[in-house]
Structures are given as structure tokens and as C-alpha cells.
Amino acid sequence: MVVSVQIAPPDFDPVFAALADHTRRDIVRRAINAEEGVLELASHYPMSFAAVQKHVAVLERAGLITKQRIGRRRVVRTNPEALLVARRLLDQYEGLWRARIDRMNQLVAETAGAIDTVETKESKR
Amino acid sequence: MTVTAVRKDPQRLTLIVEAEFDASVESIWQLWADPRKLERWWGPPTYPATFTKHDLTPGGRVESYMTGPAGDQPHGYWDVLEVEPPRRILFRAGFANADGTPNTEMPINTIRVGIEEVAQGRTRMSIEIVFPSTEAMEQVLAMGTEEGLSQAVSQIDAILAEETIQR
Numbered sequence: 001m002v003v004s005v006q007i008a009p010p011d012f013d014p015v016f017a018a019l020a021d022h023t024r025r026d027i028v029r030r031a032i033n034a035e036e037g038v039l040e041l042a043s044h045y046p047m048s049f050a051a052v053q054k055h056v057a058v059l060e061r062a063g064l065i066t067k068q069r070i071g072r073r074r075v076v077r078t079n080p081e082a083l084l085v086a087r088r089l090l091d092q093y094e095g096l097w098r099a100r101i102d103r104m105n106q107l108v109a110e111t112a113g114a115i116d117t118v119e120t121k122e123s124k125r
Numbered sequence: 126m127t128v129t130a131v132r133k134d135p136q137r138l139t140l141i142v143e144a145e146f147d148a149s150v151e152s153i154w155q156l157w158a159d160p161r162k163l164e165r166w167w168g169p170p171t172y173p174a175t176f177t178k179h180d181l182t183p184g185g186r187v188e189s190y191m192t193g194p195a196g197d198q199p200h201g202y203w204d205v206l207e208v209e210p211p212r213r214i215l216f217r218a219g220f221a222n223a224d225g226t227p228n229t230e231m232p233i234n235t236i237r238v239g240i241e242e243v244a245q246g247r248t249r250m251s252i253e254i255v256f257p258s259t260e261a262m263e264q265v266l267a268m269g270t271e272e273g274l275s276q277a278v279s280q281i282d283a284i285l286a287e288e289t290i291q292r
Contacts, residue, residue: 090133090140097252098128101144103166104156104250105127108148111155111162 018062023047024055027076031065034077038067041076129249138256145249153240153248154211157181164189177225183208187216188225202227203236214238232257 019025023045030041042052056076059065068077130143146153156162160179168174168191178188187203200221207215219233237253 090138093140093254094131094133094142097140097142097254099169100166101127101142101250103169104153105144105146107156107162107165108146108152111152112148 018058018064021055021058023052024059024064027052027055027059028064028078031076031078034068034070034075036076037074038076140254141251142254143249143251145243145247147246148248149246150211150240150242150248153250157214157238158210160187167191181205181208181214188221198223200225200228212240 019028026044027041030036030044038053038056039049041056042049045052056065060067063079065076065078067074127144127146128142129145130141132141133139134141156166158181160176163179164174164176167176167189172191172193174189174191176187176189178186180186183205185205185208187205188200189202190198190200192198200223201218202221202225203216203218205214205216207213215235215237217233217235220228222228234257235255237251237255239251239253241249243249
């Protein structure tokens with residue numbers, strides 16, 4: 001028997017994949033103010049510049065950050081769209097609970113068992 | 126449909142879902158209070174839930190696992206904070222390791238359930254879920270335990286269609 005973490009659903013969003021890593025989430029947080037370039041960002045983490053650069057590239061591909069030129073500098077900026085992530089996540093939870101409530105409703109109807117319950121429900125449709 | 130209201134507050138990381146049922150307060154309460162009923166709706170058909178412990182009292186603990194199509198068994202637990210049968214439950218839900226100990230790597234969210242009569246034989250249930258952080262939501266969803274969602278929805282549609290035919 002396999003005991004493991006179930007992998008993501010088929011329509012898994014690259015945004016969530018990018019955010020599944022702690023360092024990348026931290027980069028997204030830091031880049032909200034768009035004050036630092038990749039080099040400055042890299043100084044916060046106990047890893048090589050190249051490794052941080054890779055994380056930044058993943059985030060960039062997912063559309064979570066962009067690199068922006070401010071004067072002579074290139075800073076990393078969190079895409080405001082990314083701030084909509086929370087809303088999208090809540091949307092997914094909504095779907096989860098809607099499915100649960102559908103199952104509850106079915107169960108309640110079954111348990112009631114009475115024909116008139118079914119009729120009441122159907123007359124409302 | 127049964128769901129009557131959904132409120133999302135991305136700032137407070139809160140989701141509120143309200144639903145109304147043609148059923149008594151007591152029968153909706155039983156969906157939570159009876160573990161055999163609970164396991165019929167908590168997980169989707171592809172991830173049926175089994176509740177191994179169900180102490181729905183203040184300070185009590187509820188433990189469960191779900192079984193996925195590949196035999197994977199994500200475990201979960203609730204720490205029950207407040208209970209007022211048949212109207213109110215407040216609990217913290219988290220993930221557990223296979224031995225039942227809390228998985229501290231995974232986030233905990235707070236769920237508040239309210240059940241009230243709105244008319245004779247008509248009951249409203251409200252569920253408020255508060256997440257500690259966006260990361261927590263991401264993490265839980267990335268786990269996929271919750272729960273091959275699109276798959277679940279299509280299976281439910283199938284069940285509902287069957288039900289209609291039976292009628």
C-alpha cells in the first residue's frame with residue numbers, strides 16, 4: 001500500500017506550484033514593495049545567488065513577479081494580480097464546501113425517506 | 126440549490142458558506158454528531174473519510190483519515206473548542222501523521238458551524254472557515270487532499286443524476 005501525499009488535482013495552477021516553496025513565498029512577500037533587485041534579494045537567503053535566481057525565474061514564469069526598471073536599477077516587483085491569489089483560493093474552498101453541502105443534502109433527503117420530502121423539494125425547483 | 130449565501134473576505138482569509146435544508150435542526154446536527162453520517166459527506170466519493178475517533182465535546186478530539194484512489198491516506202484531526210448541541214460547534218482542523226499526532230508542518234484552520242431553524246422543517250447551517258495565512262490555504266490546497274475537487278464535483282453530479290432517475 002502506498003501512503004503518500006496525494007498529488008495535485010489535474011487543473012493544478014502553476015501559481016500554486018510556484019508558491020508551494022517557502023523561499024519563493026518569501027520572495028513574493030519581500031517584492032511587494034519593489035525595493036530590491038535579485039542580488040539584494042539573494043542576500044536574505046542562505047543559498048547561492050544562482051539558486052535564488054532560479055526561484056525568481058519560477059515566480060516570473062508563474063506571473064507572480066515581474067522585473068522592473070527603476071532608474072538604473074532593475075527591481076523585482078510582486079504582480080498585484082498575485083494578491084488575488086487569496087481570492088482564488090477561497091473560490092476553491094467554496095467549491096469544496098459546496099460539494100460537501102450537496103452530499104449533506106442528499107444524505108438528509110435519504111434519511112428523511114418520506115415521499116413528501118422529495119415532493120416538497122421538487123416543487124421548489 | 127441548497128447553498129444560499131457565500132461570503133469571501135480575502136483580507137481576513139475567511140470563507141462563510143450558508144445553506145438551507147428541508148430538514149429539522151436535529152437532523153442537520155446529526156450530520157456532524159454521528160460519525161457514520163459525517164463520513165458520508167466529509168470526503169468526496171474518490172476520497173471517502175473514516176472517522177476513528179469522535180469526541181464532540183469541548184476539549185475533545187475527532188480523528189479521521191481519507192483513502193484516496195492510489196491508497197494514500199491523509200489523516201486529519203479536529204480539536205473541539207466549543208460545542209452547544211444541536212446548534213453550534215467550534216473546532217480547529219489540522220492534518221495529522223499516520224500515527225495520529227498533529228502534522229506541525231501543515232496549517233490549522235478554525236471552523237465555526239452554526240445551525241438554526243428558519244421555518245418549520247427548514248434549517249439553516251452556516252460554516253465559517255478562517256485560515257491563518259494565504260500560505261496555509263495554498264499548502265492545504267497543494268496537498269490535494271482536499272480532495273481532487275473537480276473529480277468530486279463530477280461524481281456528485283453523476284450521483285444526483287442517478288437519484289433523479291430513481292425518482
